[in-house]
Amino acid sequence: MASPIGPEIERLIQLLARLPGLGPRSARRAALTLIKKKEQLLVPLAEAARITAERVLVCTSCGNIDTADPCTICCDMRRDPTLLVVVEDVADLWALERAGVINARYHVLGGVISALDGIRPEDLNLDRLVARAAEPGLTEIVLALNATVDGQTTAHYITDLLSPYPVKITRLAHGVPVGGELDYLDEGTLAAAIRQRTTF
Template identity: 70%
Template sequence: MAERVSGPEIERLIQLLARLPGLGPRSARRAALHLIRKREELFGPLTEAMHAAREKIVPCSICGNVDTVDPCTICRDERRDPSLLVVVETVADLWALERAAALSARYHVLGGTLSPLDGVGPKDLNLASLVERVAPGGVKEVILAVNATVDGQTTAHYITTLLAEYNVRTTRLAHGVPVGGELDYLDEGTLAAAMHARTEF
């Protein structure tokens, strides 16, 4: 077993950083060393930002986005078209579409996808609140911007069936999004093109 080369505080920092997506043990060590080297200019502001985020960030009660206000900034924006509702799996997908600036619409975050193998059923997703938003009739088009994975497509089919009784057009992203691709990893140009070339589901 390898000897520990630093104190428990540094080891704890590395372990916590390694839990972040995209950071393995080596990347976490590099990030920790960088923070330590730049501790005067990074540690204080980072600690304050993380504390503020922990205290102030809340989920939006309308769409499921995260923000420091509820309803979130997007839901409060009166310039957005309330008749267009973009359904995404996660907040990361919402942010990816916003970076592409392809459409000025409202959003609905499902909180995942249907996955029988993982025990995720309809009651585990924000599907009831989606129906509540569509039922009154103000939404004219629901854009299913889910990932092109098996679970994503299963979820899209389920939503289409769920909304069939309402007078709403259901579309999906064009096939510019590769099969197996995840929105958060695509470039803005691909996302914008896919959004503009959306098709009937």
């Protein structure tokens, strides 16, 4: 029996279904909403996606995504140059920025060490982190990694890797629940975790 949906719409549904949190049923509902509100939603979304695809860059300094390289955060002279916050992913950087609890620069690893997922230290943005640790004026590196087994394994690895450098290594306090992910925490929990960070 032939599909009642044209190939173009089916392709849209399949692409939407790849997004986190959207299964096939949610993707169909989202696609239908976009199509029903073509002028208000679908056309502006397509244009925004096209522009983003053309202009988005990965910051060569910290690994953030922006439309400039170096990114807006790296170029912000009001940021504390003595403090560097290491995060697993850009989503974690955005979560900390939303909370507005620390005025530092960031370093995005691009993942965590994971034997199950086959992610090794050389797959992460660690060479650039080591280079930044050697920069004059940097006094503290905050490991703001998720409180998972892989996050903690990565934190230990980084602590050993940076041991030759004269920087203080701290980690988030236990306000972040074990197994929790930064992107899902409320601003109050993130604020408490930043304020109560401890030496790692």
